[in-house]
Amino acid sequence: MRKKLQEQIERLKKAGATYVDARWYPVEESNYLMMWNGNLKNATSSRESGVGIRALYKGAWGFSASSDVSNIGALFNKAFDNARVAAQRVTFPVRLAEKEAVQGSFSSPNRIDPFAVSLSDKISFLKDLDEKLNKPGVTQRVSELIFMRKQIVYIDSEGSEIEKKIIEVFPSIQVMGVDSQGESHSRKFSPALMGETRGWETVNQQLFSENAERIVREMNEVLVADDCPKEDRSVILLPGIMYLQTHETIGHALELDRILGYELGFAGGSFVTLNDFGNLQYGSTKLTARADATLPNSPGSFGYDDDGVPAQDNLLIDKGILVGAITGRQMVEEANARSHKQIFNGSGGANRATAFYRVPIERMTNINIDPGNDGSLEDIVKNTEKGIILDGDKSWSIGSNREQFHFATDIGWLVENGQITRVVKNSTYKGETVKFYNSLSAVGDQSTWEVRYVDNCGKGQPNQIMQLGHGIPVCRFDNVRIGE
Amino acid sequence: MKDQILQALRDLRDYALKKNIEATFFYHEEDSYLMRFANSAISLNTNEHLIRLEITAYDDRRRASYELITDLKNLDEMKQGVDITAEMVKHAMPLSYQPTVPTFKDSFVDENGFDSSLASLSNEERLEYFNKAVAGLETDDIKLSGIFSCGANTIAQINTRSEHTQYFKTSDAQISIVLSHSTLKWEVIAEQSAQKKSGLNPTALHRDLSYLMERYQNDAPQQIPLGKYDIVFGPAASGDLLSIMNWIGFSGGSMKRGFSFISEEQVGTKVFSDKFNLTDDPTCLDTFPFQRDLMGMPRNSYTIFENGVFKCFTWSQDDADEYGAQPTGHTVMHKSLVLSGGDTEVTTLEELVAMPRENDILYIPFLHYMNLVNPSKGLVTASSRFGALLLKKDGSVVVPYNVRVTQSVLDIFGDKVAWMSKSQTINNTSQSYGARNPTALIVPIFIQVNDLEISHSNSSY
Numbered sequence A: 001m002r003k004k005l006q007e008q009i010e011r012l013k014k015a016g017a018t019y020v021d022a023r024w025y026p027v028e029e030s031n032y033l034m035m036w037n038g039n040l041k042n043a044t045s046s047r048e049s050g051v052g053i054r055a056l057y058k059g060a061w062g063f064s065a066s067s068d069v070s071n072i073g074a075l076f077n078k079a080f081d082n083a084r085v086a087a088q089r090v091t092f093p094v095r096l097a098e099k100e101a102v103q104g105s106f107s108s109p110n111r112i113d114p115f116a117v118s119l120s121d122k123i124s125f126l127k128d129l130d131e132k133l134n135k136p137g138v139t140q141r142v143s144e145l146i147f148m149r150k151q152i153v154y155i156d157s158e159g160s161e162i163e164k165k166i167i168e169v170f171p172s173i174q175v176m177g178v179d180s181q182g183e184s185h186s187r188k189f190s191p192a193l194m195g196e197t198r199g200w201e202t203v204n205q206q207l208f209s210e211n212a213e214r215i216v217r218e219m220n221e222v223l224v225a226d227d228c229p230k231e232d233r234s235v236i237l238l239p240g241i242m243y244l245q246t247h248e249t250i251g252h253a254l255e256l257d258r259i260l261g262y263e264l265g266f267a268g269g270s271f272v273t274l275n276d277f278g279n280l281q282y283g284s285t286k287l288t289a290r291a292d293a294t295l296p297n298s299p300g301s302f303g304y305d306d307d308g309v310p311a312q313d314n315l316l317i318d319k320g321i322l323v324g325a326i327t328g329r330q331m332v333e334e335a336n337a338r339s340h341k342q343i344f345n346g347s348g349g350a351n352r353a354t355a356f357y358r359v360p361i362e363r364m365t366n367i368n369i370d371p372g373n374d375g376s377l378e379d380i381v382k383n384t385e386k387g388i389i390l391d392g393d394k395s396w397s398i399g400s401n402r403e404q405f406h407f408a409t410d411i412g413w414l415v416e417n418g419q420i421t422r423v424v425k426n427s428t429y430k431g432e433t434v435k436f437y438n439s440l441s442a443v444g445d446q447s448t449w450e451v452r453y454v455d456n457c458g459k460g461q462p463n464q465i466m467q468l469g470h471g472i473p474v475c476r477f478d479n480v481r482i483g484e
Numbered sequence B: 001m002k003d004q005i006l007q008a009l010r011d012l013r014d015y016a017l018k019k020n021i022e023a024t025f026f027y028h029e030e031d032s033y034l035m036r037f038a039n040s041a042i043s044l045n046t047n048e049h050l051i052r053l054e055i056t057a058y059d060d061r062r063r064a065s066y067e068l069i070t071d072l073k074n075l076d077e078m079k080q081g082v083d084i085t086a087e088m089v090k091h092a093m094p095l096s097y098q099p100t101v102p103t104f105k106d107s108f109v110d111e112n113g114f115d116s117s118l119a120s121l122s123n124e125e126r127l128e129y130f131n132k133a134v135a136g137l138e139t140d141d142i143k144l145s146g147i148f149s150c151g152a153n154t155i156a157q158i159n160t161r162s163e164h165t166q167y168f169k170t171s172d173a174q175i176s177i178v179l180s181h182s183t184l185k186w187e188v189i190a191e192q193s194a195q196k197k198s199g200l201n202p203t204a205l206h207r208d209l210s211y212l213m214e215r216y217q218n219d220a221p222q223q224i225p226l227g228k229y230d231i232v233f234g235p236a237a238s239g240d241l242l243s244i245m246n247w248i249g250f251s252g253g254s255m256k257r258g259f260s261f262i263s264e265e266q267v268g269t270k271v272f273s274d275k276f277n278l279t280d281d282p283t284c285l286d287t288f289p290f291q292r293d294l295m296g297m298p299r300n301s302y303t304i305f306e307n308g309v310f311k312c313f314t315w316s317q318d319d320a321d322e323y324g325a326q327p328t329g330h331t332v333m334h335k336s337l338v339l340s341g342g343d344t345e346v347t348t349l350e351e352l353v354a355m356p357r358e359n360d361i362l363y364i365p366f367l368h369y370m371n372l373v374n375p376s377k378g379l380v381t382a383s384s385r386f387g388a389l390l391l392k393k394d395g396s397v398v399v400p401y402n403v404r405v406t407q408s409v410l411d412i413f414g415d416k417v418a419w420m421s422k423s424q425t426i427n428n429t430s431q432s433y434g435a436r437n438p439t440a441l442i443v444p445i446f447i448q449v450n451d452l453e454i455s456h457s458n459s460s461y
């Protein structure tokens, strides 16, 4: 197969394509188990394989994909034809940033392959948890296990050949209850990065048992709580909501294709302009953020992206100043040319596709915030006069240029004069992105830092669902509107 | 092709029967084309031909599924899938209720929604459509974005309970055109949905875009004050609100799980404005309907709200099995929601702007990134996008920066509804992830709701 792909790549090159690559997925498997109130509502496995071809002709992309690889020549022709038509409407001819040809491989670190674990063992794990969640106050209880395994062979016309073997595991639990006014509330748990591997071993019985108890207790506290007040307060965001704040208002805002207007027809743009790099005070000096695809164990670490560029650790925001973006080979060239200066030195290695039948686009890797010097969560609370601690991603809605946002959380704890006073329900907060990050007044130390996994980030047309990570400390922001 | 597909399904059924496996087979084939535009260029031109087969095996109360992307030539691979599913179901845990295995009483074929000339549209035709729709509107600063997505969708089913098959074939097109200013950052949109080639009308989009562009090009945008406004929602905004209600409103399963703002006791009572009439109407071809559901139940027009009175929940088979309810023919990939028009004669944005008004009116054509703040209260939040206008009572028109609306659908569609336009339009709500599933609903072109609060107002785009 590899030889066939190489021959076809050469053929298209001779026919006038300036660049061609093929991503062959010999196999991609997934396994989804979901238990709801003791019922195994979903026990689903899936399997797919196929090839996706990308061809560049006269500055325009063509793409074609199929699971049927019996006529691989026709598939390459289709990609080339699609490029030829696209070449009729080119405004900025696609150029690809320089890279080195690589012969490489990557395997995500796993001790126990979840696909080697029996279905009975997986179900018995869910059943155990379901029983632990079945407590007074709980009206709905959900336990989920998601497993993915894929093998990707990447070959391009510049001499690279890369093989990746990736395994992902996403376990989670959730409980719901109804308060005296008939309103539903929920609390959930999914584990943060543990150790150096991410196989079945992350599905840790004891950790889940402890957290099952905690989320039931906290949800019951929410059920009898008063509503979140409508006022300005300091908000202390735990990693269970700060990861999403970072995802939506740093991650998506700094995807270079969004900044350059390539998502304006759908997801939206970014308030960030090319002039902002090196200049914009994105946040207070306590804010340092990075796109780190080298973090040893996260879905945002994948060895090489789908341009064949090795994983990197790049600064995005350095002590509050915007310095970088989430980039691939095409967009950095266009950004540098449009701004008439060298903003980016080559690709940041963040171009990824979700399946063989999708085209790579700029995707988050691990978009992390560096731990700070403001101590533990307890220290931050102690130094907060009038605040609220928030956790749990209940709802999120962000302006089309990521300039403003509204979040709702599962739980809130009011803080008065350095003390946690009581739990509140229906907690929300909102803000304007740059103003909000400039009000960042405390960043927790390493003890508060957690890597949260995201298994469902959607972007692009056709839509692509991607897996990634966020390494996040506890953060406090001042003068934030809550309860609206 | 149809015969080949149904024969493959019959072969799989025979294979399962021979092995004593109770199973259902769901075949999904898509031929998808997508031309994507950005920065006035074609940023992506792609096509996919994918065949998915989902096999579900049953063993009394146990159930398990296996899905593969495959090819009709690979019958052996599909048979292997049957064996894998059969092995999985042995280890599955019994449900607390008896899941219903479908039994088709007869074979059913529906190709009414298929137009081969739309399905076989060429690359050149897609490009020509776009060129016509934006002719003369692009400049160095004003850039074109959008999609021309079209394709054919085939669904076929069989199960071991009967030899009968179900077969559905549709064609669809979803077009969305955005013009945006590269430095001023304003953006306007025009959209179209088509079920057959004759439904494609680039001239109509050109007219809509030209009107909005004239406003946005010549008027300086303003940050509008917070507070209450009389708001006119356009079709995309109304469509989004109805889609979210489909999830947290009238689905029986969601209600039982505590995700609905409507309770069981509210059946037969007034929930919304008496102007609110919502049906699920599978006779409406523009909604890419299922005239039978995936359990083989015939689907007829189904009234959900009549003059604001909530008539009944919709029940899928699995939810009905679990909660002891009667299924209502709603085991479908999507419903065919139709919100009736009202009695106000206004069809175009020009006419809306020209209508006499006593108060300022905020026109919101599109709601971006809607999410559920509190499902039990029907509380949603979203921002305006793509061509909002503030129609001042003195007749002048202001271009506003985007605003955020955080409101309950109970308020939006409650007694604050002032009027709905008589004319309706198609709002294509297709999502492009997973298997192709063309989806559209029919809504009044304009709905005015008085006295709704704006909770945030942008100072720029």
Ligand SMILES: [Zn+2]
Pocket (backbone or CB within 6 Å): A247, A252, A456, A457, A458
């Ligand atoms: Zn995302």
